[in-house]
Amino acid sequence: MAQTPSLGVPTHSLYVGDLHPDVTETQLNVVFSSFANFLSSVVRRDCFGRSLCHGFLNFRTSQSAQLAMESMNHTPINGKVIRLMWYEHNPEARRRGIGNVFVKNLDDSIDDKKLHMIFANCGLVLSCKVAVSEDGRSKHYGYVQFDSETSAQNAIQKLNGYKVYGKALYVTSFVPKGQRMLTDDEAKYTNLYVKNFEKHVTEEKLSEMFSKFGKITSLLISKDSDGVSKGFGFVNFENPDSAKQAKESMNGVQLGSKILYVSRAQSKSERQQEQTKRTKGVNVYVKNIGDSVNDDQFRMYFSQCGRVISAKIMRDTRGISKGFGFVSFSSTPEANKAITLLGGKKLFVNVITSEHIGPSGLPSPPAPIPNNA
Known part of the structure; x- marks a missing residue:
């Protein structure tokens, strides 16, 4: 019989989650008693004694706990697959x-x-x-x-x-x-944003592809002033379940030479909120850029620091470089890496934070650094 420690959770403990509601400490003790140095198990319960479907497995040594996790993780107990991980004390x-x-x-x-x-x-x-x-x-x-x-x-x-x-x-x-903002899985929506298709794709073609998921109330491909497709559009369903199924099934599907991107169509406020979140703390301001450098070269140069979301050199009305620009990374550590790796070179780099975001949603350059700084 496994011995129950007298004080709290010992150092070498595993968290066990996704338990079937009927699983008890006795059952867990039987399942894990074959592992050396297994001490006890605890199933967390609410004030009415009902299982919270997670608990802890206590071992005398970390080696035994590691072996149990490697052997038993993602295995079923009472028909439900359990999840094991080290207990996080913090x-x-x-x-x-x-x-x-x-x-x-x-x-x-x-x-x-x-x-x-x-x-x-x-x-x-x-x-x-x-x-x-x-x-x-x-x-x-x-x-x-x-x-x-x-x-x-x-x-x-x-x-x-x-x-x-x-x-x-x-x-x-x-x-x-x-x-975080409301996720697609939590929200109810009927309108989908579809992009990355070739210009010759018609509304009839999109309707044929998406109508198998349910009744479409409207479908539109965005076009320029000459009537040429911009390669994106919107598909609106009558039923939210149809829209969700279409998004999950059609996102990533190949159409011709391109891969479709399908997502929930966002409102203007959601797009603004996402833009603010995307630019906050992950943009880098760069100056002393050579006149001959273009956006593609600019992006490639900074890709060594991480995944670049966007890279843009600012230009005047004649298209001539102003000698500075902005790089947006997918995470703050990547932006900081750009500062660390490239800050000592010819380029001057600095992180852009939320106070630098202008009314247009684009970053504004930081104040100039005095010569005597």
Whole structure:
């Protein structure tokens, strides 16, 4: 019989999540008693004695806990796959989501174990979880927790846009619920934004592709003053479930020589909020740029520091470079890397924060640095 420690949770403990509501401490003790130095288990319960579907496994040594995690992670107990990870003693780190990434556009076949395999080369993975509905079907998004923020940023840089089973992954830093906008999975919407299709694609063609998901109330391809397609448009469904299914199924699908991008159409306020969030703290101001440097060369130069969202050299009305520009990175650590690696070279670089964002939504240059600074 496993011995229960007399004081709190011991140092070498595993968190066990996604438990079936009927799983008890006695059952966990039986399952894990074959591992040397196993001490006890705890199933967390509410004030009425109902299982909270998670708990702790306590071991005398870290080696035993590690072996149990490697052997039993993502295995079923009472028909439900459990999730094991090291117990995080620092509640502040858990609340802030340090080392966590959010991933979406997952294929139906990707479960917790496969998600772990996809991200394992980016750093030490502590936990993986694919969100599922009540009937066990994937919601096509999930979470990966690493042992460090460095590994999390490495995963974002390497795997964002990486195709798995024909679908391009979207990988970004995890944002606590109280700090993020309403996600597509939480929102009810009928209107989709569709882009990255060739100019010869017609509204009839898009209607043929999207109507299999439900009744379309309107469909529009945006065109210029000459009536030429701009390569993007909107598809509005009668039913929110049809829109969600169409988004999940059509995003990443190849049409001709291009890959479609399909997302929920955002309101103006949402786009402004996203623009502010995207530019806050991850833009870099650069000056002393040579007159002959173009935007593509500018982008390529800074890509050594991380994933560049945009790179733009400011020009006058004649198209002549003003000698300064802006680089937007996918994360603050990447922007800081640009400062560290390139700040001592001919270019002058500086991080742009929210107070530098002008009324147009574009960054404004910081105040000039005095010569005697």
